[in-house]
Amino acid sequence: MKNFWWILFMLLISCVSTTDRPISPLLSADSLIQIGHVDSALTILEDITPSCLDTELSKAWYALLLTQAADEKCVTHTNDSLIRIAVDYFDSFGDVLQQAKAHYYWGRFFQDRDDIERAVREFLTAIPLAEKAKDYELNILLRSNLGFLCRENGLQEAADPLYKQVMELAEAHKDSLRLATSLVNRADIYIENGEGIMTLQRDT
DSSP, X not given: OHHHHHHHHHHHHHHHHHHHSOOHHHHHHHHHHHTTOHHHHHHHHHHOOGGGOOSHHHHHHHHHHHHHHHHHTTOOOOOOXXXXXXXXXXXXXXXXXXXXXXXXXXXXXXXXXXXXXXXHHHHHHHHHHHHHHTOHXXXXXXXXXXXXXXXXXXXXXXXXXXXXXXXXXXHHTTOHHHHHHHHHXXXXXXXXTTOOXXXXXXXX
């Protein structure tokens, strides 16, 4: 009897692993993107044939990774058909980090298309998800892009607290480059508002 239940358990595990686990090239591409080797990740992704993407998870993760890699290569987003696959899947089944990324990169599509309202909507959807996932990189990107959109549209009062949050995150993670960049952005806002650098120094 014990053998029967053990065999049944192993069959169930086998079914889960073959239907829900993404294919290994996607795991490799994700790891390469995380360490900044985007060109190598793109090579892997472009070599994947559609027949390999035999699960909904693999299709969604492929769509997300390809969009992410293109974004990091500064390729202008012209079509959202791929990222919408990721959004639809991860809103229903994925973990919170993948869901946050999907909404962020959908927002980046709208940002490239100058659809500010929908870009802001997607960034605001992604922020609490990224906070829950505690992903530093995504939290920084979301606030930086949202701050940029606010500032570009004359909403300095909305942009400044976002850049302040970027500063706080950068300080906590000892990210000197982003700390300096956010400080410059805040200084520019204070100067544009006629408040001067001393006001910024007191605020920080």
